[in-house]
Amino acid sequence: MNGKQAIIDKIIGDANAKAALIAEEAKAKCDAIAEKAEKTAADVIAEGEAKKKAAFDTVVANSAVVANLDCKKALLTAKTELVGKAFDRAAEILRADKKKYCDLVGKMIAAAAEDGDKVRVCKEDADVLTKAFVESVAKKCKKKLTLDKEYAAIIGGVILVGKDYDKNLSLDLELQTMREECEGEIAAVLFGE
Numbered sequence: 001m002n003g004k005q006a007i008i009d010k011i012i013g014d015a016n017a018k019a020a021l022i023a024e025e026a027k028a029k030c031d032a033i034a035e036k037a038e039k040t041a042a043d044v045i046a047e048g049e050a051k052k053k054a055a056f057d058t059v060v061a062n063s064a065v066v067a068n069l070d071c072k073k074a075l076l077t078a079k080t081e082l083v084g085k086a087f088d089r090a091a092e093i094l095r096a097d098k099k100k101y102c103d104l105v106g107k108m109i110a111a112a113a114e115d116g117d118k119v120r121v122c123k124e125d126a127d128v129l130t131k132a133f134v135e136s137v138a139k140k141c142k143k144k145l146t147l148d149k150e151y152a153a154i155i156g157g158v159i160l161v162g163k164d165y166d167k168n169l170s171l172d173l174e175l176q177t178m179r180e181e182c183e184g185e186i187a188a189v190l191f192g193e
Contacts, residue, residue, distance in 0.1 A: 083186055087175045088155075094171065095156050098128050105129060105157060108169045110141035118148035118161040122170075125156060 095101050109119060119137075121129040131147045138145035152159045156171035179186075 079187065079191060082190060083179070083183060086186065086190070087179055091155050091171050091175060095125075095128075101156075102128060102133060105169075106133070106137045106140070109134075109137050109145070109158060109160065112167050112169060113137075113141060113143050113145055113160055114162055115144045116163055117143070117167075118146050120148040120150055120152040120159040120161050122154045122156060123151040126151070129158065 094104070113119075119129070119134045129147075134145050134147045148159075148161055152170065154170035154172045157169050157174065160167040160169060
């Protein structure tokens, strides 16, 4: 039995040695796979972090651009309102001196009126641009004019209501025309632009 046992022990020893070698090779392969997986995971995480940072930087940059545009828009709106208030104040000043205002409106009517026109005034001017005023202008320009019974929705001046068409001689239109022509100059004076 000794010879048999020696053969069995040798076979078992060789098998154990071979199993140990296979286990060692498998462990080395597992370690290599794990190391490669960790490196791949680290690369994926680093790439994800880089993309996240790039996306964050893009969002911050876009937000800054939008904020800058919003700021410029708000500033432009404020400047436009200020210029509008300047023109509103000009209309108030123009209407404050009743004599000069009547002279101005009278000249505007005389230059554009046709026989038979009705002079439509705004409600705020009803006590200044009266029937007597219209009759006086009609007499000076030798045209038949009457004061219209309706009021115009304007800040001043008049609308000449004619048979075929109306003529807008309102301060609204005159000031708007002036504003369009000299808004740049006014902005330069007000804002140093």
